[in-house]
Amino acid sequence: MCSSGAFCRFPDLTDHRRILSYGRELGIPLEVLIYPNWTLGAVADDIARFSLDIRAIHADKDITARLAAGDSLGFGLLERNVEFAVRLGAGLVVLHAWRADGAGVARCLEALPRCASIAAGGGVVLGLETVPCGSLPILPTVREAISRAGSCGVVLDTEFLARAGELDAALASSWLWEGDRVIHVHAKDWSGSFDLDEGPRYLQPGDGLVDFPRLGRALTESGFGGGLSLEASALDAAGHVDLDALRRSIEYLDSL
Numbered sequence: 001m002c003s004s005g006a007f008c009r010f011p012d013l014t015d016h017r018r019i020l021s022y023g024r025e026l027g028i029p030l031e032v033l034i035y036p037n038w039t040l041g042a043v044a045d046d047i048a049r050f051s052l053d054i055r056a057i058h059a060d061k062d063i064t065a066r067l068a069a070g071d072s073l074g075f076g077l078l079e080r081n082v083e084f085a086v087r088l089g090a091g092l093v094v095l096h097a098w099r100a101d102g103a104g105v106a107r108c109l110e111a112l113p114r115c116a117s118i119a120a121g122g123g124v125v126l127g128l129e130t131v132p133c134g135s136l137p138i139l140p141t142v143r144e145a146i147s148r149a150g151s152c153g154v155v156l157d158t159e160f161l162a163r164a165g166e167l168d169a170a171l172a173s174s175w176l177w178e179g180d181r182v183i184h185v186h187a188k189d190w191s192g193s194f195d196l197d198e199g200p201r202y203l204q205p206g207d208g209l210v211d212f213p214r215l216g217r218a219l220t221e222s223g224f225g226g227g228l229s230l231e232a233s234a235l236d237a238a239g240h241v242d243l244d245a246l247r248r249s250i251e252y253l254d255s256l
Contacts, residue, residue: 001227002030002031006232029051029149047180056229058094063096064099079118095127105141112145115149120151125183128155130155130170153184158212159211162190183227189212206252
């Protein structure tokens with residue numbers, strides 16, 4: 001599976017027609033990342049005409065910002081994202097359940113049961129991504145989230161966990177792998193560097209510090225039956241897409 005984030009970028013390259021073009025060229029299942037400047041109904045109608053195999057939707061990250069601020073409009077935005085997923089036949093909605101800077105984590109956790117109810121009402125599964133949460137460790141926060149909204153699954157992000165020094169712990173945590181709790185994986189590698197102005201540098205799987213063969217073994221041993229989505233960008237500064245790099249990464253992930 002490939003995330004549309006591999007060939008789209010906010011705020012300059014968000015035209016949904018890129019998904020139609022590159023999605024058809026790659027010819028594999030897709031995870032579609034929703035951008036805040038989309039008119040969701042019109043975009044969904046246009047994408048639906050092309051019969052792409054869309055397995056997952058990554059919800060608008062503005063939902064998280066609203067929930068962290070105590071803004072109930074975040075629930076309405078999530079409802080529209082779920083409707084978007086249903087329109088495109090996707091069974092999974094991936095949510096950044098809290099802000100990466102840790103602001104408003106308590107409010108976000110309190111909102112999760114209602115978020116899970118919204119997803120269930122639309123007939124989709126809500127997946128909570130293992131995103132950073134400021135000074136708080138990721139895994140205990142995820143465990144707390146699951147205790148509050150048990151119908152949600154976990155979306156394991158390799159780079160986020162590696163950057164936090166928690167990927168090894170995630171692969172070894174029995175509670176995380178019980179009962180098919182991990183339902184989806186975002187695959188991208190990490191260079192080991194973090195620039196305060198530019199943020200982390202994401203790499204194609206196998207090009208950085210993440211031990212992807214170990215990840216593959218862990219997924220096999222756990223009986224993982226979810227999706228593995230390539231999330232590393234193949235865009236250069238000018239917006240050109242390196243399709244060969246994407247194909248190599250997809251082949252590499254398929255080999256794990």
